[in-house]
Each structure stands twice: as structure tokens, then as C-alpha cells.
Amino acid sequence: MSALSNAQVVHDDTATVFHSWSAQGKLNPLALQTGHGATVVDYDGKEYLDLTSQLVYANIGYQHPRVLAAIEQQLAQLPTVAPAVSNDMRARAAQCILDVAPDGYEKVFFTNGGADANENAIRMARLHTGRDKVISRYRSYHGNTGAAIVATGDWRRMPNEYARGHVHVFGPYLYRSEFWAETEAEECARALHHLRRIIEAEGADTIAAILLEAIPGTAGIMVPPPGYLRGVRELCDEFGIVLIIDEVMSGFGRAGEWFAHTAHSVRADLITFAKGVNSGYVPLGGVIISPEIAASFEDRVFPGGLTYSGHPLACAAAVGAIEAMRNEGVIDHARALGCEVIGPALAELEAELDVVGETRGVGVFWAIELVSDATARTPVSDAYMNSVKTALLERGVVPFIANNRLHLVPPCVITADEMRRALDAVAEVLRTVPVS
Known part of the structure; x- marks a missing residue:
């Protein structure tokens, strides 16, 4: 063990590090x-x-030894490379992700984490549809970037509402029902009716996307009732709306599936991921893109990118983690x-x-x-x-x-x-x- 003590590390950390989501004078972190x-x-x-x-x-x-070894091997070969350059590790990571994703997806856009995955998914949906508004839930968290934080429903949105075109709805949550429901079936039907009415009242032809966590995480881990995600998919199909499913927290084993929404037999147009893809050993996120939306950018430039998109060390960690998950x-x-x-x-x-x-x-x-x-x-x-x-x-x-x-x-x-x-x-x- 290090000669450092908990007390010394906490002292040094709180003296120099500005912590997120915190009043700096009230910190008492675990070391x-x-x-x-x-x-x-x-x-x-x-x-x-x-x-x-x-x-x-x-x-x-x-x-995990397999993930550590993958990072070490890539570090010895090439520690960094710009996103415009082709690299075998980035391609391997994309293929590993597509291999465990539902059938029918062909492309992955890499980001540095979940917030910018949602940010870029929203951008893709808006450009693909030519519409502006995004519907998300009050009980949700989608990240701390411009559109992602405004798509978020909880208190963290309120000091940060600078992005345009966001509308919030209530999702199903029977224990604290907003719909006076007494059964899961009632809660599901009434939540879907509520969503339909918001779409109609806002104007369906103004709505680019519905953004939902497959299972709301920080907001309370509310597993959607049977039929809810299917009902959202049907509304999106009816009104020409892109369905973005946020699997940042619920994906890669967390819900006992590679992606939680697949247990509900639903296909998303865009799937966002991060966190569990490589267990955070090196920051990585991304968007799994349907062929229909990818085709929108065959002949026009997608106006988005990140300096560290598909960073080779992060991608190596993803390959190591996914292979370990499959083998074990x-x-x-x-x-x-x-x-x-x-x-x-x-x-x-x-x-x-x-x-x-x-x-x-x-x-x-x-x-x-x-x-x-x-x-x-x-x-x-x-x-x-x-x-x-x-x-x-x-x-x-x-x-x-x-x-x-x-x-x-x-x-x-x-x-x-x-x-x-x-x-x-x-x-x-x-x-x-x-x-x-």
C-alpha cells in the first residue's frame, strides 16, 4: 500500500480539484x-x-487483465491518432460493438462519453428530419452538454437551459403515477396517450426525435412496463419521428442484456452508448446509427466531430472488455x-x-x-x-x-x-x- 493516507489524499484533492455537481466547501469524498x-x-x-x-x-x-493488456498493447504500438486517420483498433472496436448490437446497424460514430453521444444523436436526428424539437422525459438524465443537459429532466437542467427546442413528458412510473393508474397496463396506456397528446399539441411535423433512456438510471431505475417502448416506436413510425434510445447506463450487461431495450423487441433509429462499453478504463462513447440515417450523410457533410473521437486506447479497452464479456x-x-x-x-x-x-x-x-x-x-x-x-x-x-x-x-x-x-x-x- 501507498504511504499516503485517506486524509492526505482527500486534503490534496479538495484543495486543488473543482468537483462536479458539488458545493466545494461541503466535500467529503471517499478516497x-x-x-x-x-x-x-x-x-x-x-x-x-x-x-x-x-x-x-x-x-x-x-x-480486469484482458482490458489492461489490450490498453498496454495499443499503448506500445500507437498511443493516439486523429479521427480523420484510419486505424485498425478503431475499426475493430466499431465491429465489436456492431456484433453485439441488434441486427441491421452498420456504422458507429465515436465520442468521448455519453453526453456527447446524445448531443450528436440529437444533431443527426435534426439534420435527418429537417425538424427541430426533441421530446424527452422529466425523469431522465442525458449528460452535461448543451442539448443533452436540456433534454435531461431533473434539477440539473434548470440552471443550464440554453438549448432550444426541448419538450418534456412524464414516462411510466406506477409507484408514483402521474396518471392515476392502478396497474402497469393502465400506467403504460395512459403514459402513451400523454405522449401522443404532447406530439399532437406540439405539432408532429416539428418534432425531430424522441430521446428515452432504455431504463431511466439516475432518475430511479424504472424498468418500462410491457408495451411501453413498443408504443413509443409505433408513435415515432406514425409521425416520422426519430427514436433515440439512450443505453449509456443500461447497456453492456448492466440490465442483463447487451442493450436493455432489446428485451422489449424494439428497434431504435439511433442508439447511444458509453460507460459499460469499456468500463470507463479510458473515456469512450458513441452512437450506433441505422442505415437510413447514415444515408443522409453519404453526400453531405455531417457537421460534428471530436478531437479524440475513437481514441485508440479507448477503443482497445472496448475491444478487450467486449471480448472478455463474451468469453466469460x-x-x-x-x-x-x-x-x-x-x-x-x-x-x-x-x-x-x-x-x-x-x-x-x-x-x-x-x-x-x-x-x-x-x-x-x-x-x-x-x-x-x-x-x-x-x-x-x-x-x-x-x-x-x-x-x-x-x-x-x-x-x-x-x-x-x-x-x-x-x-x-x-x-x-x-x-x-x-x-x-
């Missing part, structure tokens, strides 16, 4: 030095099971963890504890919604969530806290025994921390 598999280790040598995957991206886990059965493992370990354990907690209002998820993508009044579904206080976080860290588990929710989003490679240990810690904490 992490290394990791292996689903475990992270701080500078004082304490090990934690990671239920965050950092920002829900370390799908292949920490220090990571997708099937994540799906089985959700069905056989996480889902049943959370169902028991929901039945046992009033503080657990609802549990929901799939694969290794779950949320526990915590309430102080089960009947009124009143969210617990911030103080309670801080106590839960502290108690879990004391027990060697790193939690992902979002408002009144505890998200369980470990690396896809976490073992069943490790997941059970983490779930036991969660259960113990929720049984013992006083509700407020």
Missing part, C-alpha cells in the same frame, strides 16, 4: 487507491464491496444475479420493512425506494439517507445514493456470494437505522 473485481480499496487499506460501479460504468470490474459469460451472469439473487432478496426486504416502499430492477440495475410513511409514500429525509450511507461504509459497502433511493449497481462480475454479503449489509442497515 480510493485500487480495486480488483467488484472490490475497491482505500489508501488506509480498507476493502469495500462496490455497489456503485463508480458512476454505473465499471461493468467488467476493476483491473458476463451478460448471462448479470441476468442470473438479478433473477436469482438480487430480485428475491429485495422482494423479501420489501415485504418485511415499511421503510422499503418499492424495489425494482433487472440484471445488476436495481433501486430501493425508501419512505417514512408507507401509505403516503413519503420520501425519507436526506439525514436518513446520509445515515444509511455512513452505516454501509462502516460495513465495507460503497452505496449509490440518489434522493430517497439506494441504487444497487455493482460491477456485472460481482460474484453471487459477494452480492449476498452486500445485500446482508443493506438489510442490516435498513433494519437498524431509525427512520426519519
Whole structure:
């Protein structure tokens, strides 16, 4: 272990680094030095099971030898190359992504992350259709660039509303229904009717795209009810609207599929990705483009690009990660963890504890919604969530806290025994921390 301590690293970091989404004077970050598999280790040598995957991206886990070797080999051969230059590693990464994508896609546009993937997908949709408006959901997060942050629905949009042509709708969320629904079928039908009415009221011929997370992530991990994504696809077909499905968080094993929306038998016109494509070892994102939209730019210039688009080290990491996932059965493992370990354990907690209002998820993508009044579904206080976080860290588990929710989003490679240990810690904490 390093001679550095947690205290020294936190001091040096907060003294010099301006942190995102934070009041700088209230920072108290966890200091992490290394990791292996689903475990992270701080500078004082304490090990934690990671239920965050950092920002829900370390799908292949920490220090995976195949990914490290791929980066090292590319580093020795050519560490960087401009996007206008052809490079075999960029082509290999694109082909690997297309191999695991649904059938019928032929091109990948590389970006540096998820925000600029969504940004460029919106640009493609607008140019392809000649229309301007983009519909997205209030309960969503699409990134922190100009159009992506305005497409976002949560509070982070409000100080940043500088982009034009954005309209928001409510998506299905039965536990806190906006539609007075009592069943999933009612929630689905009414959410689709709401979307149709917004399209009609805004003017269908003004709408370029509908942008949806396959499963809203930071907003609460709400798995769409059967028929919802299919209904959105049908509305897009009816009105000539491009369907952009954001798989930045839900893709590459997170939902127990390569891409979460494929479980709903839906085809997107554009698929955005990042995070899990190479577990964030080197920043990478992109857009998987349908042939119809790619054809729009055969004879006219696509007015977009990034200096590091398809960076060879990032692409090497993607090739290593995808090959490892395929060879090691990571997708099937994540799906089985959700069905056989996480889902049943959370169902028991929901039945046992009033503080657990609802549990929901799939694969290794779950949320526990915590309430102080089960009947009124009143969210617990911030103080309670801080106590839960502290108690879990004391027990060697790193939690992902979002408002009144505890998200369980470990690396896809976490073992069943490790997941059970983490779930036991969660259960113990929720049984013992006083509700407020």
C-alpha cells in the first residue's frame, strides 16, 4: 500500500480539484487507491464491496487483465491518432460493438462519453428530419452538454437551459403515477396517450426525435412496463419521428442484456452508448446509427466531430472488455444475479420493512425506494439517507445514493456470494437505522 493516507489524499484533492455537481466547501469524498473485481480499496487499506460501479460504468470490474493488456498493447504500438486517420483498433472496436448490437446497424460514430453521444444523436436526428424539437422525459438524465443537459429532466437542467427546442413528458412510473393508474397496463396506456397528446399539441411535423433512456438510471431505475417502448416506436413510425434510445447506463450487461431495450423487441433509429462499453478504463462513447440515417450523410457533410473521437486506447479497452464479456459469460451472469439473487432478496426486504416502499430492477440495475410513511409514500429525509450511507461504509459497502433511493449497481462480475454479503449489509442497515 501507498504511504499516503485517506486524509492526505482527500486534503490534496479538495484543495486543488473543482468537483462536479458539488458545493466545494461541503466535500467529503471517499478516497480510493485500487480495486480488483467488484472490490475497491482505500489508501488506509480498507476493502469495500462496490455497489456503485463508480458512476454505473465499471461493468467488467476493476483491473480486469484482458482490458489492461489490450490498453498496454495499443499503448506500445500507437498511443493516439486523429479521427480523420484510419486505424485498425478503431475499426475493430466499431465491429465489436456492431456484433453485439441488434441486427441491421452498420456504422458507429465515436465520442468521448455519453453526453456527447446524445448531443450528436440529437444533431443527426435534426439534420435527418429537417425538424427541430426533441421530446424527452422529466425523469431522465442525458449528460452535461448543451442539448443533452436540456433534454435531461431533473434539477440539473434548470440552471443550464440554453438549448432550444426541448419538450418534456412524464414516462411510466406506477409507484408514483402521474396518471392515476392502478396497474402497469393502465400506467403504460395512459403514459402513451400523454405522449401522443404532447406530439399532437406540439405539432408532429416539428418534432425531430424522441430521446428515452432504455431504463431511466439516475432518475430511479424504472424498468418500462410491457408495451411501453413498443408504443413509443409505433408513435415515432406514425409521425416520422426519430427514436433515440439512450443505453449509456443500461447497456453492456448492466440490465442483463447487451442493450436493455432489446428485451422489449424494439428497434431504435439511433442508439447511444458509453460507460459499460469499456468500463470507463479510458473515456469512450458513441452512437450506433441505422442505415437510413447514415444515408443522409453519404453526400453531405455531417457537421460534428471530436478531437479524440475513437481514441485508440479507448477503443482497445472496448475491444478487450467486449471480448472478455463474451468469453466469460458476463451478460448471462448479470441476468442470473438479478433473477436469482438480487430480485428475491429485495422482494423479501420489501415485504418485511415499511421503510422499503418499492424495489425494482433487472440484471445488476436495481433501486430501493425508501419512505417514512408507507401509505403516503413519503420520501425519507436526506439525514436518513446520509445515515444509511455512513452505516454501509462502516460495513465495507460503497452505496449509490440518489434522493430517497439506494441504487444497487455493482460491477456485472460481482460474484453471487459477494452480492449476498452486500445485500446482508443493506438489510442490516435498513433494519437498524431509525427512520426519519
